[in-house]
Amino acid sequence: MKILVADKISSIGVDFLKQQEGFEVVEAYGTFKEDYSKFLELAKGAAAIIVRSDSKVNREVFEAAAPTLKAVGRAGVGVDNIDAEAATDYGVVVMNTPGGNTIATAELTFTHMLCGARPVAQAAQSMREGRWDRKIYGGSELFKKTLGVCGMGRIGAEVAKRAKAFGMTVLAYDPYLSATKAEAMGVKQVELDKLFRESDYITVHMPLTDATRGMINKDAISTMKDGVRLFNCARGGIIDEDALLEGLESGKVAAAGLDVYTSEPPAEDHPFRSQKNLNLTPHLGASTEEAQESVGLEIAESVTSVLRGGGIRNAINMPSLDEATLKTVGPYLELCSALGSLVHQLALEKVSKVKITYSGKVVDLDANSLTRGILKGFLKDVSSNVNFVNALVIMERLGLPVDVLKSSEETDYVELIKVEAECVNGEKVSAEGTLIGKGNTPRIVAINGREVEVEPHGCMLVIANSDELGIVGKIGNIIGKDGVNIAAMSLSRNEVGGIALNIACLDSEPSAQAIAEIKAIEAIKQAKIVHL
Structure with missing residues (x-):
């Protein structure tokens, strides 16, 4: 299997791939930008493509690599350079490495915060120019100040932890943060408008989405304290650049620090470059030796696991399946696929709706994975490219609703999965199955409500x-x-x-x-x- 490493990752990761039996590792650093046609040629026949941020895996790349491409790995967090929709269409799992650069990015964020409080960079430059300007480079302390953290994922949580150590009060905004976790972390959970009003320092740690794009804009800045300090080491575009520039020039924003930008790199004449109270770094979030080794090895291991049929970690276009989860749900996947396929083949009319019911112990398992397995089987005669990644999307595009129910009703079996298809003429076709014996052997135990016992093979x-x-x-x-x-x-x-x-x-x-x-x-x- 060919692994195309399009951007330079840690040699530890590349060496790991080269040590895998049956892998052909093609290192093509810089090819995307230098010779796009050659890059497309290299993509043909690839089982996996690994990138950082330089190469873009667009729809044309997926088309060139189909049908062999199974995985795209991003050695880093952001996946803006990967067309996730196209990946799903082609049944390719997209994975990133959200944990590998957590500490590096958190430490860089805190570096920016410290430099926003104390003008270290400006003072250092003045010293290089032969000056001794003690009086004009005064600063402020982080101690007893309020930090607003937008996004309490891995990085936001690490920033909050460090802020607490500096004696700061931490306000947190994250729609997915539970009250219990917020309390355990020692942060105060607030709505976004309250965070804007009460914070002395604000840092963002969220993905760039339609909801977060321009989240900190002119109106938001107008509600903040005079002299607020803003920082973005997450994704360019979360802070509106024109609004930030206006705030810096007016003094509403006392200082800011950016590691990411709407367009990278910013133009040489970009007004940010001349702002004295703005510290800029060239997207250094993951640029530590430790982080690069970590993300390089992590993505190499993740890609290898997918190609070997193992766990799926940190997938962004399907549920992740770690080794423990895969070991639990694995025996059911063959049964699920068989049930879906059987129902589809028995339907004499066009299907208008699919209903899946889980009963017994199976309700405690990962229903998303089981459902994808059922739909994969249901669609196998409809699409030659269907797999766990794109089964749900194909059903949506076919206009076929899927109802999933977890039932508490007792059955004759410890666990039971029922798949039912409703046809356009109102007729219904169903199949039920379970696992039996110590070997977890799949069995069809009912068809159209009648009891049978059939091993689903051949x-x-x-x-x-x-x-x-x-x-x-x-x-x-x-x-x-x-x-x-x-x-x-x-x-x-x-x-x-x-x-x-x-x-x-x-x-x-x-x-x-x-x-x-x-x-x-x-x-x-x-x-x-x-x-x-």
Whole structure:
């Protein structure tokens, strides 16, 4: 499998990849910018592409690398340079390394805060120019000041921890931060407008989204304290650059520090470069030896795990599946795929809706992963590119709603998964399954509400017929004459003389003529070949 390392990562990460059996590591640093056509050629046949921030993995790259591309790894946090929508369309998992540069970015943020409080950079420059300007480079203390942290993820939490050590009061805004966690961290959880009004220092640690773009703008700055200090070591664009410039020039903002920008690098004549109360660094958040080694090795390990069929860590376009979770849900995935596929194949009309019900112990498992497994099976005959990454998206684009229910009702099984498809004509098709025995063997235990016991493998002949004498013998005779062996058979009926269900597991597929003969039997209501 070819691994295209498009941007330079730590040699530790590259060496790890080279040590993996069956991997061909292609180092193509700078190729994206220097020779885009060559980059597209290198992408062809790649199983994985690893980037930092220089190379862009756009839709054209995904198209060039399809269908072999399975993973794109970002050695860093931000994934602005990766088209996640295109990745999902092509069934490619996108992963980043949010933990590897946490300390480096938190420390850089605090460096900017300290330099915003004490004009160290400006004073150092004056010394280099031969001056001794003690009186004009006075500053302020962090002690007893209020820091507002926007975003309490890994980095925001580390910044808050350091601020507490400096004797600062920390206000935190994060829609996903629980009150319990905020209390444990010693921070006060507030709404954004309160954070703006009461903070002496404000730092942002959020991804760049439609909701966070320009979050700190002219109106927001107008509500802040006079002399507020602003810092951004997260993503360019969260702080509106024109509003920040206006605030700095008016004195509303006493100082600021930026490591990231709306456009990188900023133009040589960008007005930021001439602001004396603004400290600028060239996107150094992860630029420590320790961070680069960490993210390089982490993304190499993550990509390897995906290509080897192991856990999926830090995925941004699907739920992450660590090794422990994968070990738990893994035995169910084959069953889920079989249930989805069986229901789709048994539906005689176009499906308008899918309903999935989890009962028993299975309700405690990762339902998202199980649901993706079911939809992957359901769609396997619809799309040749369907997988766990894009199954939900394909269903959405087909206009097929998926209802997922966790039921507390008792069943005959310790755990049960039921998949039901509603067709446009109102008819419903369903299949139920569970795992049995110490080996967690998948079993289909009901079809259309009738009890069966079928191992979901290979070729199956599903027959619905009037409950009459001799039907099984007639079916067996036709299949035997066709040279097809019946490996197993499961029979069920709703009532004596009602409709019977006959599932025959076959060693090979019967001929079209044999199927026609079976369908010609007067008692046969439906005969369908299913492949699982």
